[in-house]
Amino acid sequence: MKNKIFRGTPASPSIAIGKSFVYSPKQIVLSSLAERKDAAEEIALFEKARNMALRQLRNLRVELKKASDPVSSKLIDVQMLFLQDPLFLNSVEKRIRSGKKSAEEAIINFSESLEKDFQDIPNSYIAERYLDVKDIVGRLLKNLREEETDDALGSYGDIMIAESFTASTVLQMSKAGVGGLIAERGGRTSHFAILAEALNISAVVGVNGVTEEIESGDEVIVDGISGVIVINPDEDTKRRFERKKEEADAIQKKFLEQKDLPATTIDGYSIDISANIELPIELPFIKKFGAKGVGLLRTEFLFLTSENVPDEKEQYDFYLKVAESAYPDYVIMRTLDLGGDKIFKTKVQEENPFLGWRGVRFTLANEKIFKDQLRAMLRVSSKGNVRILIPMVSQLEEIVRVKKIVEEIKAELKKEGIAYDENIEIGAMVEVPSVPLMADFFSEIVDFFSIGTNDLTQYTLAVDRGNKNISSLFDQLDPAVITLMEMTVQKAHHNNKWVGVCGDVASDIVAIPLLIGMEMDELSLPPSFIPQIKNIIRGLSLKECKELLGSAKKKRSASEVRKFLKEEMLNRFPSLKNILVEVEDG
Amino acid sequence: MFKKDAEIINSLGIHARPASMIVKLASSFDSKVELEKNNVKVNAKSIMGVLMLASEQGDKVTIIAEGKDEKEAVESLVELIEIRKFDEE
Numbered sequence: 001m002k003n004k005i006f007r008g009t010p011a012s013p014s015i016a017i018g019k020s021f022v023y024s025p026k027q028i029v030l031s032s033l034a035e036r037k038d039a040a041e042e043i044a045l046f047e048k049a050r051n052m053a054l055r056q057l058r059n060l061r062v063e064l065k066k067a068s069d070p071v072s073s074k075l076i077d078v079q080m081l082f083l084q085d086p087l088f089l090n091s092v093e094k095r096i097r098s099g100k101k102s103a104e105e106a107i108i109n110f111s112e113s114l115e116k117d118f119q120d121i122p123n124s125y126i127a128e129r130y131l132d133v134k135d136i137v138g139r140l141l142k143n144l145r146e147e148e149t150d151d152a153l154g155s156y157g158d159i160m161i162a163e164s165f166t167a168s169t170v171l172q173m174s175k176a177g178v179g180g181l182i183a184e185r186g187g188r189t190s191h192f193a194i195l196a197e198a199l200n201i202s203a204v205v206g207v208n209g210v211t212e213e214i215e216s217g218d219e220v221i222v223d224g225i226s227g228v229i230v231i232n233p234d235e236d237t238k239r240r241f242e243r244k245k246e247e248a249d250a251i252q253k254k255f256l257e258q259k260d261l262p263a264t265t266i267d268g269y270s271i272d273i274s275a276n277i278e279l280p281i282e283l284p285f286i287k288k289f290g291a292k293g294v295g296l297l298r299t300e301f302l303f304l305t306s307e308n309v310p311d312e313k314e315q316y317d318f319y320l321k322v323a324e325s326a327y328p329d330y331v332i333m334r335t336l337d338l339g340g341d342k343i344f345k346t347k348v349q350e351e352n353p354f355l356g357w358r359g360v361r362f363t364l365a366n367e368k369i370f371k372d373q374l375r376a377m378l379r380v381s382s383k384g385n386v387r388i389l390i391p392m393v394s395q396l397e398e399i400v401r402v403k404k405i406v407e408e409i410k411a412e413l414k415k416e417g418i419a420y421d422e423n424i425e426i427g428a429m430v431e432v433p434s435v436p437l438m439a440d441f442f443s444e445i446v447d448f449f450s451i452g453t454n455d456l457t458q459y460t461l462a463v464d465r466g467n468k469n470i471s472s473l474f475d476q477l478d479p480a481v482i483t484l485m486e487m488t489v490q491k492a493h494h495n496n497k498w499v500g501v502c503g504d505v506a507s508d509i510v511a512i513p514l515l516i517g518m519e520m521d522e523l524s525l526p527p528s529f530i531p532q533i534k535n536i537i538r539g540l541s542l543k544e545c546k547e548l549l550g551s552a553k554k555k556r557s558a559s560e561v562r563k564f565l566k567e568e569m570l571n572r573f574p575s576l577k578n579i580l581v582e583v584e585d586g
Numbered sequence: 587m588f589k590k591d592a593e594i595i596n597s598l599g600i601h602a603r604p605a606s607m608i609v610k611l612a613s614s615f616d617s618k619v620e621l622e623k624n625n626v627k628v629n630a631k632s633i634m635g636v637l638m639l640a641s642e643q644g645d646k647v648t649i650i651a652e653g654k655d656e657k658e659a660v661e662s663l664v665e666l667i668e669i670r671k672f673d674e675e
Contacts, residue, residue, distance in 0.1 A: 126601060
């Protein structure tokens with residue numbers, strides 16, 4: 001069938017057109033299987049693919065260790081054990097010999113039977129290891145199909161399709177020059193999506209059922225700008241997307257050339273544009289995309305991919321690396337923003353986790369975990385470029401208690417003769433509406449604010465974005481959210497405190513004039529968006545942004561705000577047309 | 587055949603790292619080595635098998651070995667689980 005269209009979440013703003021390879025299918029399409037040779041030959045093929053996979057993983061592990069990513073390299077160890085598992089080897093061999101299956105089919109078969117077993121495991125951490133098995137299955141299938149080099153995965157220009165990817169796999173795919181990827185699961189903030197974006201691989205994620213609709217070898221268009229996928233496009237559709245790709249690539253190239261120009265408006269208003277970072281392998285992107293330091297260092301991955309709560313030393317090594325990569329610019333390190341369920345894996349169950357024991361509420365109750373983290377952060381602060389950000393704040397008392405703990409740690413460090421920044425800034429995330437409403441008082445005890453627009457929107461509108469029945473109510477440009485953001489800035493500035501934005505709004509082109517109009521001091525965004533957003537800021541004036549903010553505040557709904565801003569921005573930046581306007585279906 | 591019970595004491599149970607320690611240790615013996623919990627028996631030399639046992643703190647598992655070094659295999663696994671607690675605590 002020609003021109004089959006799917007929609008997902010756009011996760012990396014570029015377009016790729018290429019031959020597809022279904023890397024880790026939910027269910028394999030049997031007609032696409034290679035023809036079976038005799039058993040001995042199939043077993044030899046399997047062995048060859050397996051040895052190649054072991055070599056690929058060994059190389060990857062070396063690379064991850066170099067990038068100071070001990071956590072991911074531990075997970076590679078587990079993957080290598082899977083590849084040598086007698087249960088796996090015996091049952092694949094049995095399927096080839098007595099089940100008369102090809103190596104390919106035998107692997108798929110085994111993986112499907114294993115999936116059922118893993119699904120029944122109540123411990124979420126262990127159940128998640130099934131994703132490692134899937135990743136290995138994909139790697140083996142890919143190795144079976146084609147000649148691969150030892151440290152790259154995939155072929156130049158290919159579009160890889162999977163239920164989900166691991167970050168390290170995406171890293172290897174980028175080496176092979178893979179053009180795009182499509183995943184059934186995940187969102188814009190999934191690790192693999194963040195990496196794809198930074199490595200300039202176009203990506204659309206959260207495309208339900210797509211692995212069953214694409215067969216390896218199909219031609220596929222991935223439009224990471226609008227989130228559209230076209231399977232087997234006709235000539236006309238293909239031409240249209242090729243033109244869109246050329247235009248988009250040219251714009252991106254221009255933006256990237258100007259990445260180090262400052263983010264200053266025509267009339268001289270300057271704002272810091274920094275990067276949201278989480279993984280060690282993202283660190284080179286700070287300079288690559290012209291970021292002024294790190295505006296949000298998420299620390300959850302250290303805790304999520306680790307089997308134990310990481311100790312002070314493990315955290316210190318990572319934070320030091322980040323602080324050094326950003327120097328002389330600053331790094332804003334956010335303390336652990338997780339629910340108790342994620343840390344203790346299975347033991348905590350809550351009826352309303354989003355209104356529950358998360359962020360600072362959790363860390364204040366688990367002082368050992370909190371202190372280890374704060375100490376590690378303080379220990380890397382001696383050069384004066386580290387700031388600490390506290391998530392999920394809702395009460396003044398929480399900040400008071402955090403500051404008391406920080407002072408205790410400072411006293412300890414002083415006694416031990418360890419250097420740290422005596423004037424380290426402590427800031428609060430603005431996620432719960434009580435913070436903007438009480439911002440006068442908060443301004444007296446924090447050094448800065450950072451607005452997390454996703455959570456602020458969720459808590460202001462009482463909308464869970466993941467709930468399909470109501471997700472259309474979720475929009476970060478809702479007038480109520482705009483009002484709370486502006487309120488925060490006014491009250492903070494009144495007390496000489498500064499405000500940044502680290503949520504999705506900071507990379508939403510149409511929202512930029514509003515944030516400038518409020519006189520935000522800093523925006524932190526996914527690295528690859530930075531050149532584009534800086535370019536847009538250089539084309540605006542503070543005066544017109546204030547006017548646009550004034551008009552936007554008179555609108556009655558998010559959609560009115562959006563429509564108004566989109567028109568205004570298109571008038572000013574006609575070249576944005578391809579980025580702001582979705583292409584119509586084929 | 588030789589067998590013995592062991593109680594999982596470390597707080598996170600048999601997650602990936604302890605599982606890989608069990609597999610590596612079990613593989614160093616010639617005997618067939620199995621773990622059993624709630625009538626489910628798995629090959630202790632298989633990471634998938636050991637993980638799927640999904641053992642948590644407080645669970646009792648039985649270590650069963652058969653072969654010429656069966657006693658040694660069982661004793662060293664009990665030591666790993668109960669005494670060394672997977673070198674965690």
